[in-house]
Amino acid sequence: MCTSDSHSKATPATSHRRTFLRLSVASSIAALSSLSANAIAKQADKSPPKPENTITPQEAKNRLAAGNKRYVEGVTKRHDFLNEREPLATGQNPFAAILSCADSRIAPEYAFDSARGDLFVVRVAGNFVSNDGLGSLEYAVAVLQTPLLMVLGHESCGAVKAAIESQKDNKKFPGNIQLLADAIAPSVKKVLTQGDIFNASIRQNVIDNIEKLKTNSSIISNAIDQKKLMIIGGVYKLATGKVELV
Ligand SMILES: [Zn+2]
Numbered sequence: 001m002c003t004s005d006s007h008s009k010a011t012p013a014t015s016h017r018r019t020f021l022r023l024s025v026a027s028s029i030a031a032l033s034s035l036s037a038n039a040i041a042k043q044a045d046k047s048p049p050k051p052e053n054t055i056t057p058q059e060a061k062n063r064l065a066a067g068n069k070r071y072v073e074g075v076t077k078r079h080d081f082l083n084e085r086e087p088l089a090t091g092q093n094p095f096a097a098i099l100s101c102a103d104s105r106i107a108p109e110y111a112f113d114s115a116r117g118d119l120f121v122v123r124v125a126g127n128f129v130s131n132d133g134l135g136s137l138e139y140a141v142a143v144l145q146t147p148l149l150m151v152l153g154h155e156s157c158g159a160v161k162a163a164i165e166s167q168k169d170n171k172k173f174p175g176n177i178q179l180l181a182d183a184i185a186p187s188v189k190k191v192l193t194q195g196d197i198f199n200a201s202i203r204q205n206v207i208d209n210i211e212k213l214k215t216n217s218s219i220i221s222n223a224i225d226q227k228k229l230m231i232i233g234g235v236y237k238l239a240t241g242k243v244e245l246v
Contacts, residue, residue, distance in 0.1 A: 057230035060148035126159030
């Protein structure tokens with residue numbers, strides 16, 4: 001049994017080992033050069049504003065599925081935004097991060113019947129991984145300890161349609177819209193010979209961006225290896241509101 005007395009009478013060997021451990025922890029934190037060690041320490045010191053969001057990746061996945069089921073069935077919860085304001089003023093600990101399309105018909109907070117402080121959402125037309133988006137999602141994983149990451153595509157996505165038209169018809173789009181088509185083009189090319197090229201491209205785009213998140217970020221891949229994070233993909237069905245996992 002470990003008593004307080006045994007702690008106070010440390011031998012030179014155990015004392016050395018403790019010093020070494022302290023130094024190892026300190027150097028590991030210092031190694032996270034892309035993040036502020038202070039930011040991580042401050043977050044860890046605080047009790048989470050939403051304790052119910054401190055859950056495992058599988059529990060987070062189940063919670064998204066349950067929220068989407070309520071949304072589909074039209075039995076969403078009444079969210080008390082008033083009572084949430086005070087705890088959320090102290091910080092955030094969302095249980096899921098979502099890379100979603102900017103399409104006005106896809107609102108992750110509604111689709112998963114969630115409240116403020118529950119979802120960390122990055123949105124861009126075509127739900128593809130950009131450097132800025134990746135940095136935002138890394139922040140969710142490394143600093144906010146979010147256990148679940150979802151890439152969420154949807155039916156009739158205009159950005160995916162543009163990518164198909166740029167590949168099949170050599171169509172060019174004005175301004176920076178072409179950049180969206182170019183970003184999704186590699187996924188379209190993989191399914192060009194398939195019958196339902198639109199839905200196949202939407203699905204492939206989700207699959208490829210999940211892969212990108214894993215391969216382009218050691219923060220994300222390490223969190224997956226440590227079983228702290230799960231990445232999943234989904235496609236939102238416009239007519240029913242159902243998110244079908246990819
Ligand atoms: Zn879209």
